Amino acid sequence: MSEHSPLLPVPRSAELLATDAHPLVRRGRPALVDPATLAACALDLFVEKGYAATRLEDVALAAGVSKGTLYLYFDSKAALFAAVVRQGLVPALAGGEALVDSHRGSGADLMRELLWGWWRLIGATRLGGLPKLMVAEARNFPDIAELYHREVMARGCALIGRAIDYGHARGEFCVAGDPCTVQAVMAPLLLRVLMKHSFGCVDHAAPEDDPSAAAQAESTDIAAAIEFVIRALEHD
């Protein structure tokens, strides 16, 4: 049996794992690429075309390496996909957790900051393609779905749940942060980002050709969606 999960990156030589302070002398040809770059290129293509329709040859081409090189860093296409998910979303959660810990104002303001932060960091960036990718492929990759569920969804839900509980404890919100409420709170933004990356449309009457006007309309929509869920939390 292999020493590492088939979904984890292939370990490179020990030198690459050494600290920068003591870069052990290396022999052989220096690496031209690093796994993070490959995963970043793969993210773009996975998000744009979906998992099945993304050819490893295109990922390699985008990263400026050959197809064979991919297999030096990732055991398989699925392992590359796992790396994309892990590298893309897990780091984005820390910021939100710090925000909830340090907040002192109203629950509504905390919720606004959290949801706007999520939108800026994930919804409005290419990372927004990952939720759609996971919805599309979770059934085909139970291991990766489990990773996503555990490392991303569970942590994210706990985060939002704590924010709702915060407002509830202050008497501002009429419900506690149970999973069902958390899902209802995230739903409008999540659905919007899913639509954006699948149908490519967001179904409002904004002009498609003027990018600044579209961005303006998007901000208005996000604000409306956020205020919508805050109304639901605050009622009475």
Place this chain on the structure above:
Amino acid sequence: MSEHSPLLPVPRSAELLATDAHPLVRRGRPALVDPATLAACALDLFVEKGYAATRLEDVALAAGVSKGTLYLYFDSKAALFAAVVRQGLVPALAGGEALVDSHRGSGADLMRELLWGWWRLIGATRLGGLPKLMVAEARNFPDIAELYHREVMARGCALIGRAIDYGHARGEFCVAGDPCTVQAVMAPLLLRVLMKHSFGCVDHAAPEDDPSAAAQAESTDIAAAIEFVIRALEHD
């Protein structure tokens, strides 16, 4: 150029299109299957495994025919997919439209009936797999995405929008039925059905092994989600 779109079912002999009142005499071997059955079997597999991972041979096997037979009724895999979408969801919309036309009570009650109806007819059945399928495959099949957007999403949004406007006109809802609000209203139920058909979980603490308890917990969650959006609509 062919007389029919490649995404439409292959027309059968004229006799099959004749009314039951005047079934013209037919020659040759009678058909053992009908396209609707094939599409129904394909729905199950598409929903379960996704488009790319569903092999036409398995669809044929599930329907009790051979792979070649599929091509007597559908030009291609994409055409079969289109038929699945059209046959599955377009008919389900008429009921909701009648409901909005005939309703006379409060806006909140209309919304409850609409959302519960959607859940019973789509969310809780295998048809609930279609939204996930469309989110997953829209980019790969622009034609089918356009069909879905026009025949399903646009009509559904108009429906919900009219219901919100109804409550708004009665002074019960604080917002009108613009597309952004419609999306926020549908979001919790849609997201839940997307999760159900991708991750297979709904992230609440209910026991997975007891089906009746799970159904009970699901009803409670749906009710909570519906009351959540109604609070957001009613505020003040």
Place this chain on the structure above:
DNA sequence: GCTTTTAATGACTGAATGTTCAGTTAATAA
């Protein structure tokens, strides 16, 4: 029976693509 017509089959094909690996390149160590 025999012919005609439609339905159905399933082995086959061809294209696409994930994966492998023998060989090449570029660096360090002796």
Place this chain on the structure above:
DNA sequence: TTATTAACTGAACATTCAGTCATTAAAAGC
């Protein structure tokens, strides 16, 4: 210089599967 090691390459391989088609089956008309 030469040996050694690691990174990299890309053609070849193996598999999967949508789509085809020659053949067989079953009904109706004569």
